[in-house]
Amino acid sequence: MNEIIIATKNAGKANEFKTFFSRYSINAISLPELSQEIADIEETGTTFAENAALKAEQIAEWLQKPVLADDSGLVIDALDGRPGIFSARYAGEPKNDQTNIDKVLHELDGIDMPDRTAHFVCVLAVAIPGDATIFKTGFCEGIINTEQAGVNGFGYDSVFIPDGYTQTMAELSSDEKNRISHRRKAMDQLETWVQTYAAN
Ligand SMILES: O=P(O)(O)OP(=O)(O)OP(=O)(O)OC[C@H]1O[C@@H](n2cnc3c(O)ncnc32)[C@H](O)[C@@H]1O
Numbered sequence: 247m248n249e250i251i252i253a254t255k256n257a258g259k260a261n262e263f264k265t266f267f268s269r270y271s272i273n274a275i276s277l278p279e280l281s282q283e284i285a286d287i288e289e290t291g292t293t294f295a296e297n298a299a300l301k302a303e304q305i306a307e308w309l310q311k312p313v314l315a316d317d318s319g320l321v322i323d324a325l326d327g328r329p330g331i332f333s334a335r336y337a338g339e340p341k342n343d344q345t346n347i348d349k350v351l352h353e354l355d356g357i358d359m360p361d362r363t364a365h366f367v368c369v370l371a372v373a374i375p376g377d378a379t380i381f382k383t384g385f386c387e388g389i390i391n392t393e394q395a396g397v398n399g400f401g402y403d404s405v406f407i408p409d410g411y412t413q414t415m416a417e418l419s420s421d422e423k424n425r426i427s428h429r430r431k432a433m434d435q436l437e438t439w440v441q442t443y444a445a446n
């Protein structure tokens with residue numbers, strides 16, 4: 247079976263990519279599954295694209311193989327776009343989904359539903375040794391609930407209600423999330439590349 251390395255240590259993301267790539271009979275392999283230990287890449291960029299490129303290009307260089315990286319995050323309008331590129335570590339080190347959620351809910355305290363609009367962003371970078379890096383972006387619009395609900399997914403899913411739904415992303419099945427998510431939308435943009443890769 248064809249393989250692709252996914253430059254992530256986030257198990258939630260990795261599982262979503264495994265599902266997406268299984269449609270093309272491609273085995274998506276995340277960093278903790280490799281036999282060699284891969285050091286953390288510092289996400290020093292100022293945009294999702296810069297951080298996605300840092301992750302994909304450094305690991306493609308080390309492994310001399312095509313590598314896909316995902317840099318993603320939650321952009322909340324009432325917080326001037328925060329946590330944005332800082333989503334993973336919004337409440338500081340070590341990164342922790344629950345303390346990040348607590349911080350966001352606290353900062354939105356007193357803000358009514360219509361003003362709690364937000365969107366998830368996913369930027370994918372595909373780095374191929376010797377080639378120009380490819381970038382694709384996807385969005386998922388919604389609102390931040392006043393309380394947490396649901397246990398599926400990861401990150402901020404338990405407080406994010408996608409537009410057109412009454413449940414949080416964490417109350418949706420993984421199939422449903424994978425149909426509407428920012429990550430899925432970005433993967434849809436990458437479809438032509440993935441089809442070519444699968445055929446080789
Ligand atoms: O860098 P890698 O190793 O891929 O893992 P990470 O978790 O640090 O990933 P990012 O740097 O891209 O930060 C993304 C953060 O944005 C949030 N996030 C991204 N996609 C999400 C999703 O589908 N559902 C909920 N939260 C998400 C979540 O807090 C992630 O930790």
Ligand SMILES: [Mg+2]
Nearest residue numbers: 256289317334
């Ligand atoms: Mg990260």
